[in-house]
Amino acid sequence: MNFTSLLQEKRLTILLSGEIDHHAAKEIMEAVSAKINVYLPQYCELDFGGVSFMDSSGIALVIHTLRAMNQLGGKLRLTNVPPQPRKVLLASGIQKLVAMSQERSPA
């Protein structure tokens, strides 16, 4: 998976794309951790807009990222979450730990 990240005044946005499964998750997790360790953001947004499939490996990714942000005393937010990844995230109860917003409606 290749992804784009944007940094603006300690706000890091990471645009995830493709399929997040066990096969892909490790690489994504390492790449997200590397970005956080380099930029030390106060606010991190994982943008799921381009994610076409996600299983429980994505939950591990979110927990992993949440821990990294907690260590920095920062905040994490999940944005543009499409229906299928959203259902997986909701099944895990992760919305109690991290803010999540749904997919942007088409303009």
Added chain:
Amino acid sequence: MKHENEAVVRFPSLSCNEAFARSVTAAFAAQMDPTLDELGDVRTAVSEAVTNAIVHAYPDRIGTVLLRLRRLPGNVLEITVKDAGSGIADVAQARQPMFTTGGADRSGMGLTIMESFMNSLSLRSQPGRGTTVRMRKKLIGRGETACKP
């Protein structure tokens, strides 16, 4: 229950086959005229089951994973994932949400998700012999006439 259609696929426990298993399942389910949501549910469930076989059944070797798809009367999709790997010593513990032996990059939510996305799940395992997960889901579908068995 007598099935109306069946497909069986065998593949080595390579993680790149997780996506393959999802695609095969989606292709088989297509004849049952599923909604997008239903397709998402069965792809997620099969992904979890096959990942478990790859991660837990064969932690340090490549073994064989068998995926069997069946169409049962009443538009019920049955997915069976079978391995001949290490097996589960304590099935009740494995079914607990957040329980994992897989380390920090696993969430321990796989079985919970399979149970909540499918209508039924049975898990049989023998340490040293392997594990079989069988899941069923009735597909309500889009109300169009799909492939008749």
